[in-house]
Amino acid sequence: MPRSISSIRATGLKAPPKHAPRRLASTNDVVKLQRLMTHILIRPLTKSDGLQPVWIDGRPMTEVAEEFIKPNDRLSAFERLQLYNRMYWFRLIDIMHDDNPGLRAVLGDKKFTRLIEAYLAKYPSRSFTLRNLCSRLGQFIREESRWTAPHTALATNVVRFEWAQTVAFDEAQLPVLSAAEIARTPPVRLRLRLQPYITLLALDYPVDTYVVAVKQRNALRTEASNAVDKVREAKQSKYVARPRRERIYVAVHRLDNWLYYKRLGRPAFLILQAIAAGQTLDDAVTAGGRRVKPEQVGGWFAMWMELGWLCRKK
Amino acid sequence: MPANSFNGHTDYGIGIGLRVPHYAHILEKKPVVDWFEIISENFMVDGGRPLQVLDQIMEQYRVVQHGVSMYFGSADKPDRAHLKKLKALVKRTKTPWLSDHLCWGSVDGTYTHDLLPMPYTFASAKRTAEKIRQIRDYLEVPICVENVSSYAEYHVSEMSEWEFLSEVVERADCGILLDVNNIYVSAKNHDFNPYDYINGVPHHRVGQMHVAGHTKFEKYILDTHDHPVLDPVWKLYAHATKLCGVTATLLEWDDKIPSFDEVHDEALKANEFIDGAKKAKNSKRAAKAGAPVASS
Known part of the structure; x- marks a missing residue:
């Protein structure tokens, strides 16, 4: 997935250092180390859910990892960073998956995940709370409609409706x-x-009735997971037609x-x-x-x- | 020792984490629980159901706040808006102490929402301690910092994790939330003796303990909080309790959450080890008293 330094700067996260600091003598050194590691952790995963093998400057990622992470007798420095890289993506995708059932239904799971990966690559979280993770998703879809085409108009409507529910849940x-x-x-x-x-x-x-129908369908599927007599019913209601x-x-x-x-x-x-x-x-x-x-x-x-x-x- | 200035001189017993799947059970059945730990961030909102539930819980129970995003070790300065919301919640809950993790997780205002390991250096210990002091002074509540489970170590580290934890809490003059499961997980991932860790921290600063379950993989262990506590962790807990005294203890169960009763029963297993520690303490006192004159 393309991700230039300029797009990273647009998010507020400054460019990573060329090399990890060899010692942490000052706050500036700590910042450099944390910037480097953050850039690595929030890089999109490969198709096989791994850490990307090449760093943004063209060096092998193994070399970059070995500069600052210790290996042990079971895991290389690369593999240790990969654990964190995976946890970052799996956690955030899971949360956005749960917060956007309607959008997921519009796009399907695969396309939804690709959208979320692109969104978080451009707009990583700028808030201490995960509650705000989806706050710029509508803006992103308007900016980069290729991830939602040909359903961009519907997707934009659904995202607005789903974000409005977050606001309604806990605003003053x-x-x-x-x-x-x-x-x-x-x-x-x-x-x-x-x-x-x-x-x-x-x-x-x-989209109001659409999202409610999707939620009801999902609830039925969850209920049916342990009940044989409900499985058939759940299969019948698997698809909720996109609204006109x-x-x-x-x-x-x-x-x-x-x-x-x-x-x-x-x-x-x-x-x-x-x-x-x-x-x-x-x-x-x-x-x-x-x-x-x-x-x-x-x-x-x-x-x-x-x-x-x-x-x-x- | 258990009720100390780092936990607001309270003696809280055994608690469990307040989690959404248990709300209905707790509010309807009102089970007897010593205290609940709440994730601060879940309630740092301006209104709605989260605060309604919290207020209902507080009518019946004591709560203690536990945070996941203060990032004492991040080089960023504390976020004022974050602190303001946190202080409002502290005032609402009257938490006797507040805990968060000895880790970092954000830089330049970008959040990873992870608990990332610290580089164990004197410079970062000094900086982290200063940040803890600033935050404590603003919030006006005792702070306990929790050791995290980790999967990576840095070349730049100058000391062991427990030496770093000790350095930070001594400099900050704050408490420790000793997570014995995290010690076990990190010990396996980084090949150190978990008993060295527990022996090496300042015991008088331990204001709270965490126990939890984890998951073993072929090459590493993950801190998953989705299982009952495993025996080696209970043994570590027993050891820590002997050294630190009977301390407010909390079971963390955050994924694949079973029924309330199952979680609570698991937490109450800590009583077995607490009783053992009390007996050991009493027999030591009795030995110091000399020979008994008469039985009562």
Whole structure:
């Protein structure tokens, strides 16, 4: 897999030293050693899941490994580094596998794994928490559509929907605004905000029902693993058809700490989007369009307040 | 010795790791458990179910925080946002001590999410100790550093792993989370005597111990946490308990997790070795007292 130093620099990880330091006398030496090892560990595996045999400067990887890693009577320096290289990839691919069942269903397992390898090669983790591992996956798919073609549009939609679930799972919940508080400020001055855990999505595919169907299919397959009578049923439901194009508007949110997605009409979506963008209540309602009736808007706001979606903007 | 300044002068007994597959059982059945160890990073979030579950657990149980991403040995400075979230969690849990690993895993802000072995040099010991001090001063909670299992060693190393651990904790004046399974795994992978390791660390600094299962391969051993604890590890634990005193102990079981009861029963096997250590200690005290005057 191609991976130039310039793409590595784009991620924040500086170029590795030409050689491992022979002694660690200073912090700079420690940094050099850690940079070199990190570059080696995050290099994509070979097709046979091994450490790549040639280093980025053309030297044999065995030579590079022997410069700083001790062998023992069972493992060479190369093999010892290979253990870490494999653990890095296997661990991260496993996590992304679990976090993206919908995307995996769109692409199939092999293509999904190739996408993840390319993604992590370009965007290794920049966060202390694995929770954020998929945060730039949507951006990567837009930048490098060859990994998802011919399903890039669908893949992009699915990734947005799946990331929205991560956000809905553990983002903050702010104090909810009451009707009395809203009434105290004139609509031309009142600015609201949405709960941080809510993501509004305008999508070109009904990926909400698709991802739920995929999850149900996966759950059935898991249940069936130890039950003979369910195996046939699981085989029958092995494939969930990719959805056809259809414009939908969805809010992914949580209620009582359970995840939900809620379909919205376009006007309601536009109003919420305007609120999220920081517009005044008056302007937000206008964003819903001329055809929207006041009683409709009143009904939506009543529902959004019941769901605890609206907070005061600081 | 077991309740010391490095574990907040607490005597916590035997705990297990709080894991998602056991949430429902714990919250419904409320089993008797001395304490739970939580992975800090799983709860360093701003809301939602993780914090709800944590609060429910804390209503019934004592919890201790264990981290996996502070990377005391990374040359990078501590990340302020990370520390801020960690401190908020420390305040929430009131953990009597906090542990993380003596390792590195990030550079230039790029994370490997692995616990990578340190080069055992005086320069890195000094730097690592300074970082531990900075973090402890910010968090205002005692810190215990855990020895990791490793699969590679560096040419630049100047001392043994246990000498390095001792150098770091003495310089940082912090505690040790002694993972006896990790000692066993590394001993097999690097051909040293695990008893030399346990004999060589400052016992008065051990604030907690870990036991876990591992997996043997033809040429190496992996620290997999997916098995019961193997006999040689229990023997090491017994030895460590004799030297360090009865210490807060935790069983790690992170993969192929069986039922709560199975995990807890495995953890409670530590009692056998703790009782042995207590008896040995009592007989030593009795011997010092001279001849008994009368039986009571």
